[in-house]
Amino acid sequence: MNVFVTDVGYGALVIGLLIAAYTAVAAASGAMKGYPELLRSARNGVLVAFGLTTISSAALVYAFFSRDFGVKYVTQYSSRDLDPIFTFAAWWAGQAGSLLLWAWVLAMFAMIIVVQNKEQNRRLLPYATSIMMALLAFFLLVMIFAANPFERLPVTPADGEGLNPLLENFGMFFHPTTLYIGYVGFTVPFAFAMAALITRRLDDQWIRSTRRWTLFAWFFLGLGNLFGAQWAYVELGWGGYWGWDPVESASFMPWLTGTAYLHSVMIQQRRGMLKVWNMLLIIITFSLSIFGTLLTRSGILSSVHTFAQSAVGPMFMALIGVLLVFSIGLLLDRLALLKSENEIDSFVSREASFLLNNLLLVGAAFAVFWGTVFPLISEAVRGVKITVGPPFYNQVSAPIFLGMVILMGICPLIGWRKASTENLIRNFLYPLAGAILVAAALYFALFKEWYAILAFWALAFVMLTITLEFFRGARARHRATGQDYLSALGALIWANKPRYGGYIVHIGVIVLAIGVAASQFYSASVESNLQVGDSLSIKDYKVTFLGLSQYQTQSRHVISAAVEISQPGQKPFRMNSEKLFHKEHENPTTEVGIRTTALEDLYLILNGWENDGSASFKVLVNPMVVWIWIGGVILLVGTAVAFWPDARESRRFVAQQAVARREAVVPGV
Amino acid sequence: MFRILALIRLLAPIHSLTLIVAGPIRSLALIVAGLALFIFPTVALADTTQVDAISNELMCQCGCTMVVTSCECSTAAQMREVIQTQLGEGKTKTDILQYFVGQYGEAVLSAPTKEGFNLTAWITPFVGILAGLGLVYLILRAWLHHRRQVVQEVLPRFQADLNVYNDRIERELELYS
Structure with a gap:
């Protein structure tokens, strides 16, 4: 039975490859030659490809649940005592399974696109489908020839090697999946952009059709990064949430360029400008998504040897090469058709400020990319291996991010075409003055460091511009309709969801940035070896060591240290930090103790212990970390608002439909 | 009191x-x-922060891609101990970093040094952004210049059209008032 299931799974991969390749060709040639039969066939091909990847995925999940250790992948990433929830998540714990998840999500998105566009985008859809199916074929090819999740071992072991204990966390559910949804999601706008280039239909139809997909992909990529940060914070036990690990950088880069794209398409929709730039941005973003998958899943960074041993890395490099040559070549060929419909009127305008914002976002992505590849460059030029780690990224990106924050205050409110002095004063005078007051207050009450003052000044400025904008809108509505302020605010947001959703997202980013700035600038740490009854002090906390205890669970041996925390004027409370020793794994993992308040987190790490019963701790106080997660939630709310169907948009859609029907009646138009 | x-x-x-x-x-x-x-x-706390400051500039050598401050493996603990000892011996930060470079090579530093070829690591991102800024400026200026020319060409014609309309409005106003 087991062998049969995995054979079916593998067979579905092979047939899936054939179907995907056929569909890619059928959709493109059907559109080129105008054969409706071929297009119908391609449509069905997409559905079948989704069905087949679903069968493969189900087979792999079944192999995990039936503990089929004859399958190498199952042996590597699970064991008999693995919790059912994590047995499911083991699907994407390794390279081959991750690729299968990627392929499955891609096939699912292709299916949704096909169903969604039954009545619209008839000219763009076949090419977009073709591109997505070609990509699916690539992923299936990689699995079949280089990373087969169904590969069987010559001898079936009695038990598996188990899942890496660090992965046994709910982060394992949310972090990889959201990240992959983000990566794969960018395929859709990319495919439509290429379809627009191929068909020479270069109005903003392709942008409008993919607005939600872009937002969706961008949001999930951001969420994936945040989940990763949260996971690192609670599970990895080093007191931080972002370590500028190359894999983290890999998922941050497409998010940055995706953010740039999300903003600059607004200029194209509104003013018919920046067409070439938008094409370039989506090409870069998508290529970085593939690059991210490559970095995460090929082992290129952890060790050069694993990269060379597996064919996965070179195949992905080849894919990125082909993608870039194809898309840039196509773009160059159609350059003449991408002439801007308008020109910029003034340096002091929304268009110019958006350009600047784009420049900084892409610049930040470039800085991260440069840091990621610089070790290779150094080795090639000087023959010396060096490291580019957190201090580099923090120092280089700080001024860029500061500029970005300031622009976040300016961009949405500066006038289109040419901002009048009146517009500038109206929107920026109060926020600027308010932010200076905030900075002054911080300087006298809390801290003196100029860089922190500057950062919080910028954050306050943006927050005030947005607040003022909300207030003015609500007040205008209140005066016009007599609604109270709160319902006026609600109605305001509801009346223009993309715009106000965007503002809410900005608030989320600012709140998140406040958390990042505070915890980066003012975290404190103490390391100390304590006898039972001894205490250490950090900020106004007194941490007293109460003693060690140990206990056994099914798969691990746990050493637990208890401490009592007291603060002047507060009731003392207890906290624990544990070291977990796992059966199959040599290195113990740490379960940290975290006590969160709105102002700061107290973070307790048990480092080790001696035979005399003493234990060594590292205790950190990380200010305002909780605001990073709260900012993430606000981001979610804002994106949902922007995503929500909009009355104006649906009216526009009906009008489009009417045009499309007229086009269909008059042949050759 | x-x-x-x-x-x-x-x-x-x-x-x-x-x-x-x-x-x-x-x-x-x-x-x-x-x-x-x-x-x-100088109490113990001050020492710890100094150890932190130095270990933040060193990469842990256990293969974790983390700085020594963050990693909790035995290698990192050992490296922190060495820093502590050397600080106790009165060595400066530069001495200690130099010691580790001697032990493990330049790759032990968590960021490129700010000298020689490594400077390119630090400068290139900003050169890139400045170059982009220059490019944007040039493009915008060209656009603005072109626009002004167009306006100069079109404006007289536009003015002529406007005069025709104004005359007509005047005539019709007279006619109906």
Whole structure:
């Protein structure tokens, strides 16, 4: 039975490859030659490809649940005592399974696109489908020839090697999946952009059709990064949430360029400008998504040897090469058709400020990319291996991010075409003055460091511009309709969801940035070896060591240290930090103790212990970390608002439909 | 008494004080702690932050891609101990970093040095952004220039059209009023 299931799974991969390749060709040639039969066939091909990847995925999940250790992948990433929830998540714990998840999500998105566009985008859809199916074929090819999740071992072991204990966390559910949804999601706008280039239909139809997909992909990529940060914070036990690990950088880069794209398409929709730039941005973003998958899943960074041993890395490099040559070549060929419909009127305008914002976002992505590849460059030029780690990224990106924050205050409110002095004063005078007051207050009450003052000044400025904008809108509505302020605010947001959703997202980013700035600038740490009854002090906390205890669970041996925390004027409370020793794994993992308040987190790490019963701790106080997660939630709310169907948009859609029907009646138009 | 307490608070870094003991014992403890801090300005905490500052500039060598401050493996612990010992011997930060470079090579530093070829690592991102800024400026200026030319070409014609319309409005106003 087991062998049969995995054979079916593998067979579905092979047939899936054939179907995907056929569909890619059928959709493109059907559109080129105008054969409706071929297009119908391609449509069905997409559905079948989704069905087949679903069968493969189900087979792999079944192999995990039936503990089929004859399958190498199952042996590597699970064991008999693995919790059912994590047995499911083991699907994407390794390279081959991750690729299968990627392929499955891609096939699912292709299916949704096909169903969604039954009545619209008839000219763009076949090419977009073709591109997505070609990509699916690539992923299936990689699995079949280089990373087969169904590969069987010559001898079936009695038990598996188990899942890496660090992965046994709910982060394992949310972090990889959201990240992959983000990566794969960018395929859709990319495919439509290429379809627009191929068909020479270069109005903003392709942008409008993919607005939600872009937002969706961008949001999930951001969420994936945040989940990763949260996971690192609670599970990895080093007191931080972002370590500028190359894999983290890999998922941050497409998010940055995706953010740039999300903003600059607004200029194209509104003013018919920046067409070439938008094409370039989506090409870069998508290529970085593939690059991210490559970095995460090929082992290129952890060790050069694993990269060379597996064919996965070179195949992905080849894919990125082909993608870039194809898309840039196509773009160059159609350059003449991408002439801007308008020109910029003034340096002091929304268009110019958006350009600047784009420049900084892409610049930040470039800085991260440069840091990621610089070790290779150094080795090639000087023959010396060096490291580019957190201090580099923090120092280089700080001024860029500061500029970005300031622009976040300016961009949405500066006038289109040419901002009048009146517009500038109206929107920026109060926020600027308010932010200076905030900075002054911080300087006298809390801290003196100029860089922190500057950062919080910028954050306050943006927050005030947005607040003022909300207030003015609500007040205008209140005066016009007599609604109270709160319902006026609600109605305001509801009346223009993309715009106000965007503002809410900005608030989320600012709140998140406040958390990042505070915890980066003012975290404190103490390391100390304590006898039972001894205490250490950090900020106004007194941490007293109460003693060690140990206990056994099914798969691990746990050493637990208890401490009592007291603060002047507060009731003392207890906290624990544990070291977990796992059966199959040599290195113990740490379960940290975290006590969160709105102002700061107290973070307790048990480092080790001696035979005399003493234990060594590292205790950190990380200010305002909780605001990073709260900012993430606000981001979610804002994106949902922007995503929500909009009355104006649906009216526009009906009008489009009417045009499309007229086009269909008059042949050759 | 209050004044002394306030003075001690000013003198002593608050985060390194134990301020939790109640009543008169608390005052006494504060005075003692304050004097201790006054006499021995470098307490254990100051050492730890110095260790942190140095270990932040070093990569852990266990293969974790984390800085020594963050990694909790035995290698990192050992490296922190070495830093602690060398600090105790009176070595400076530069000496200690140099020692590790001698041991593990330049890759042990968590960021490229700011000298020689490594400077390109630091400068290139900003050169890139500045170049982009220059490019954007040139493009915008060209656009603006072109626009002005177009306006100059079109404006007379536009003005002529406008005159025609104005005349017509005037005529019709006269006609109907």
